[in-house]
Amino acid sequence: MKRLQENRIELLSNYLKKNGLSPELLPEILDHLACEAEERLWDGDSFERAFSGIVETADPDTLQILSVEHNHLLAMEKTLNDIVFEGRNKSYGAYQLRKGYNSTMQRSVLLGVTFFLLIMLLPNLYARLVPEPEIDDIGFEVKLTTVDIKPDVTPPPPVPVEPPKAEPQPSTKKFVSYDVLPDDMVMEEAVPPTIEDLQHALPGQETVEGISDIMDIAPPAAEAPAGKGRVIEAKTTEEETFIAVEQAPAYAGGNAAMAEFLRKNLKYPTQASRANIQGRVFVSFIVGSDGKIEDVHTLKGIGFGCDEEAERVIKLMPNWKAGRQSGNPVRVRFNLPIVFQID
Amino acid sequence: MDTNTTSNEYVRGTLKTIVLNLLAEEKRMYGYEITQEVKERTGGAIALTFGALYPVLHKLEQEGLLVTESVEVDGRLRKYYSLTTPGNEAARAKTNDLERFVDAIRLLLAPKIMATE
Numbered sequence: 001m002k003r004l005q006e007n008r009i010e011l012l013s014n015y016l017k018k019n020g021l022s023p024e025l026l027p028e029i030l031d032h033l034a035c036e037a038e039e040r041l042w043d044g045d046s047f048e049r050a051f052s053g054i055v056e057t058a059d060p061d062t063l064q065i066l067s068v069e070h071n072h073l074l075a076m077e078k079t080l081n082d083i084v085f086e087g088r089n090k091s092y093g094a095y096q097l098r099k100g101y102n103s104t105m106q107r108s109v110l111l112g113v114t115f116f117l118l119i120m121l122l123p124n125l126y127a128r129l130v131p132e133p134e135i136d137d138i139g140f141e142v143k144l145t146t147v148d149i150k151p152d153v154t155p156p157p158p159v160p161v162e163p164p165k166a167e168p169q170p171s172t173k174k175f176v177s178y179d180v181l182p183d184d185m186v187m188e189e190a191v192p193p194t195i196e197d198l199q200h201a202l203p204g205q206e207t208v209e210g211i212s213d214i215m216d217i218a219p220p221a222a223e224a225p226a227g228k229g230r231v232i233e234a235k236t237t238e239e240e241t242f243i244a245v246e247q248a249p250a251y252a253g254g255n256a257a258m259a260e261f262l263r264k265n266l267k268y269p270t271q272a273s274r275a276n277i278q279g280r281v282f283v284s285f286i287v288g289s290d291g292k293i294e295d296v297h298t299l300k301g302i303g304f305g306c307d308e309e310a311e312r313v314i315k316l317m318p319n320w321k322a323g324r325q326s327g328n329p330v331r332v333r334f335n336l337p338i339v340f341q342i343d
Numbered sequence: 344m345d346t347n348t349t350s351n352e353y354v355r356g357t358l359k360t361i362v363l364n365l366l367a368e369e370k371r372m373y374g375y376e377i378t379q380e381v382k383e384r385t386g387g388a389i390a391l392t393f394g395a396l397y398p399v400l401h402k403l404e405q406e407g408l409l410v411t412e413s414v415e416v417d418g419r420l421r422k423y424y425s426l427t428t429p430g431n432e433a434a435r436a437k438t439n440d441l442e443r444f445v446d447a448i449r450l451l452l453a454p455k456i457m458a459t460e
Contacts, residue, residue, distance in 0.1 A: 031374070031375065
């Protein structure tokens, strides 16, 4: 087979280019025409005749139609992006972004919807996975109901008030106070009872024959007020402890006796004497309404056994004279300094 | 030349089928080879012009029935065409269609011949 020389191929190529064949089609058509030319040369034609023959088949009109048809075909394939980016730098990145826009959008919408649904269904899912608490559990729901509370105060049945019994009355003798009157106006019968009369009777408003043995004077029983049959017992409240009272409690026998008592009973702790400790121990205690000493403790001590010794001696003390508030004996807290001094 | 133009008229409608059918047999062909093959098989009765052939090849390629591969031969790029799987099916279907059509045409033409005989 005869090969077409380079310059002749060039000639064909130029002819095709000159007639406006699209560059994409050029190699294929060139190959086709070259093959045809070679075939003709093989048949013994000269190149000039072969070339004219080719030009006859591949006339400018045919090439033109071929190019246009090819462009139409390509145009069908082209998208808007291809048209926008025609002749521009496609490797810059924007073309890739635009080309992948649809798939990116699809993916992101799918992901977004999935994520949103997941968030929305999470509480539901959690409720499904975590079992509901049993009634027996420590924490459970309690339904609140409004309860209409009515005070069920039924008045207590009235206590029948017993009529006061006629108590045994002591025999009394009429004893009248006398007015000072002139002699002629003094009534005869109004003679005061004699001592003999009052031996077995009490002086009274009237002269009553009663039991002569009872000599006690009983006050007439106060009638219980009607309707209030209940006896309200006074509560025995705990005694109040006073700090300061009108009449302070005191050692029975006075301060001198207390000093004597302390001197007799207080022993200087060896520990303190060895350490050469001296000073005052403030002891606080309560003098009860009966004078008894209780709740002994040290307020401010000097240590070295002195505090304990002071407390011991205070506890040893006999009953005090109780403090008085408006005449009544009361509990009083009393602070006493005990002096420890090395002679 | 006159017979050629009349044959071209029919060829235009069947060109797709012809190309697909040829490729189904030969597996891999380039443009000029197809024209030569057609010319040889039909004894020159049907001559494909490259102006008609290439648009059809490009269209089939775009439709996905053909795939191309470029091979450099003698310093020139030669584009070989071969069928894809859907191309194979299309070739079979189109060939069947054409055969049925030819039969129908034959039937259409036959009575006349019978009548004259």
